[in-house]
Amino acid sequence: MNASILASLLAVVASAASSGTSSPLSKLSALQDISESCSPSGVIQDACCEYKTIEQVNNEIAPYLDDLVKTSFFRYVKIDLNRGCNFWKEDGLCIQEGCAVEPASENDLPKELRSSTLSSVDYSLSNDASFPIFNKKCQFNENDFCVIDDPNVLQDIPYVNLLKNPERFTGYAGDSAARVWGAIYKENCFDGGVGDNVAKEGGGLSGLLRQGMDKVGGDGGDVCMEKRVFYRLVSGLHSSISTHICDQFLNQKTGKWERNLDCFKYRLGKFPDRIQNMYFTYVVLLRAITKLSPYLESNSWCSSASDKKRIASLVKGIVEKTLSCPPTFDESVMFTDHATQSLKEEFKNHFRNISLIMDCVGCEKCRLWGKIQITGLGTALKILFSFGDDPSQYRLTRTELVSLINGFNRISNSLRAVERFRGRIKDQEAVLLELTSASSSSSSSSASFSSSAASSASESASSSTTNSVKDAGIQKPIIDLSYTDFNDPKKIVKWGIGLLITVVGFVSIVYKGYQNHVGTYKVSESAKEVSDASFANNGNKLGDEVENTSGVFVKEKEKPGSPRKEGVKKRTNNKKK
Numbered sequence: 121m122n123a124s125i126l127a128s129l130l131a132v133v134a135s136a137a138s139s140g141t142s143s144p145l146s147k148l149s150a151l152q153d154i155s156e157s158c159s160p161s162g163v164i165q166d167a168c169c170e171y172k173t174i175e176q177v178n179n180e181i182a183p184y185l186d187d188l189v190k191t192s193f194f195r196y197v198k199i200d201l202n203r204g205c206n207f208w209k210e211d212g213l214c215i216q217e218g219c220a221v222e223p224a225s226e227n228d229l230p231k232e233l234r235s236s237t238l239s240s241v242d243y244s245l246s247n248d249a250s251f252p253i254f255n256k257k258c259q260f261n262e263n264d265f266c267v268i269d270d271p272n273v274l275q276d277i278p279y280v281n282l283l284k285n286p287e288r289f290t291g292y293a294g295d296s297a298a299r300v301w302g303a304i305y306k307e308n309c310f311d312g313g314v315g316d317n318v319a320k321e322g323g324g325l326s327g328l329l330r331q332g333m334d335k336v337g338g339d340g341g342d343v344c345m346e347k348r349v350f351y352r353l354v355s356g357l358h359s360s361i362s363t364h365i366c367d368q369f370l371n372q373k374t375g376k377w378e379r380n381l382d383c384f385k386y387r388l389g390k391f392p393d394r395i396q397n398m399y400f401t402y403v404v405l406l407r408a409i410t411k412l413s414p415y416l417e418s419n420s421w422c423s424s425a426s427d428k429k430r431i432a433s434l435v436k437g438i439v440e441k442t443l444s445c446p447p448t449f450d451e452s453v454m455f456t457d458h459a460t461q462s463l464k465e466e467f468k469n470h471f472r473n474i475s476l477i478m479d480c481v482g483c484e485k486c487r488l489w490g491k492i493q494i495t496g497l498g499t500a501l502k503i504l505f506s507f508g509d510d511p512s513q514y515r516l517t518r519t520e521l522v523s524l525i526n527g528f529n530r531i532s533n534s535l536r537a538v539e540r541f542r543g544r545i546k547d548q549e550a551v552l553l554e555l556t557s558a559s560s561s562s563s564s565s566s567a568s569f570s571s572s573a574a575s576s577a578s579e580s581a582s583s584s585t586t587n588s589v590k591d592a593g594i595q596k597p598i599i600d601l602s603y604t605d606f607n608d609p610k611k612i613v614k615w616g617i618g619l620l621i622t623v624v625g626f627v628s629i630v631y632k633g634y635q636n637h638v639g640t641y642k643v644s645e646s647a648k649e650v651s652d653a654s655f656a657n658n659g660n661k662l663g664d665e666v667e668n669t670s671g672v673f674v675k676e677k678e679k680p681g682s683p684r685k686e687g688v689k690k691r692t693n694n695k696k697k
Contacts, residue, residue: 148553188434189529191423199492201484201491206479232422265498268519310466344463356398361493364537367384379541404449405524406445408499416438472498496527500524
């Protein structure tokens with residue numbers, strides 16, 4: 121049996137045993153709904169491509185991304201994790217061991233990133249490049265969609281090796297985590313204009329998207345595309361982070377990291393819009409990488425000679441894949457008129473606000489990855505909306521580029537995790553289908569037997585009770601399962617255990633009988649002594665009965681010196697010797 125199917129069978133049985141009265145049929149229906157939510161199809165709303173196309177593109181690009189984020193340039197980053205929360209006093213710091221971030225030591229860093237040589241690093245593109253992608257004097261300005269850490273502050277902050285601080289479940293949860301996401305969703309509503317009533321009456325950004333997504337395939341009701349895109353990006357980022365947590369979940373009983381299917385069902389499986397928004401966020405990031413890709417190949421990467429070649433090769437592979445894929449997102453349709461131009465500033469301010477809210481995350485590792493991913497998303501929006509098609513105006517810091525690539529890799533991993541969870545759900549569906557089919561067959565057989573018995577009883581009412589079944593022509597089954605409720609998983613498990621015990625006991629009895637027959641059955645010494653003593657005391661009584669003429673056994677009077685008596689004495693004496 122396939123290991124994944126066996127795991128799914130055990131999960132279904134355990135779930136059935138703990139769920140009480142839930143039948144396999146009801147569980148199958150709920151699981152099919154989740155499976156449908158995890159398998160979106162058709163054209164992605166607000167995009168130019170289909171879900172199937174994005175999955176194909178992601179499977180082609182993912183191997184390059186996985187290797188690229190392992191290189192020295194993209195695995196080391198400086199992030200200010202001690203900027204402090206500007207919105208409330210954060211006193212819910214995570215005390216879990218997994219929350220801590222391990223800084224990289226100076227000796228582990230590549231030579232090009234060490235403090236002694238950092239002042240001589242050339243952050244500009246090669247001379248034949250058309251724009252300076254790494255400008256050390258870059259500061260926070262009107263083109264930025266997120267708050268960039270102050271370069272002067274970063275000089276005193278150690279690098280972090282992202283490979284040694286992976287994003288996964290750390291145990292950080294509760295009021296502190298809920299407060300962060302609550303602030304992100306409730307404090308970033310758009311002011312005035314079309315759709316403002318939705319934000320006020322529908323619960324912030326959640327209400328904004330609900331109206332926009334209620335009309336599948338429509339224009340989103342009263343919500344303009346700019347506002348809808350903003351919410352979908354935030355929701356997609358949130359969904360991606362939730363997927364990472366479920367895909368790398370710590371089993372506190374075994375101490376191992378594993379995929380938690382129940383976590384995925386609870387956080388995402390029941391909400392098709394969350395998974396759809398995650399695909400949409402991938403589309404926007406992919407479009408930004410595509411727009412930037414011609415200039416990534418020209419860059420002289422700040423790394424060792426061997427690593428430079430490897431980075432150049434991986435970047436080339438990503439560029440070729442992104443340029444070969446069909447159009448994914450058209451940013452030119454956004455912020456086109458005077459009314460929507462005012463939304464652009466709100467758009468930027470809201471993303472900057474979210475990047476500041478990330479400083480309020482109590483878990484240090486969660487704060488690290490939250491800031492990296494919101495910075496990566498802000499960098500993508502900066503590429504799409506801040507400079508138009510004039511590459512000479514592009515300005516990106518090293519932190520922005522590292523965050524863009526790592527953020528893109530994280531959402532790429534999320535889409536692949538959805539596919540893995542989808543496979544697990546399909547396996548559980550197959551198991552439940554078998555249980556449901558077996559239950560239906562048993563119920564049908566029981567109903568048929570009961571109906572036949574009732575009909576026979578009415579036909580033979582005048583006959584005697586002893587012959588009624590025989591006269592009706594009903595063959596009684598060897599094992600009567602008519603009273604077994606196959607819709608109750610608990611009874612199925614108990615019935616199976618009872619059957620297993622019965623079979624094992626029967627086989628054990630037959631085997632011991634066979635050993636006794638061939639003379640290989642071993643009897644313990646204590647049992648032998650008891651048997652011999654019993655024979656010695658009672659053996660002379662076994663032959664003292666003779667059958668009289670009436671066929672009744674009567675005891676024969678013992679005669680001294682009889683052969684039988686003497687024989688018993690001899691055997692007893694021999695054993696004593």
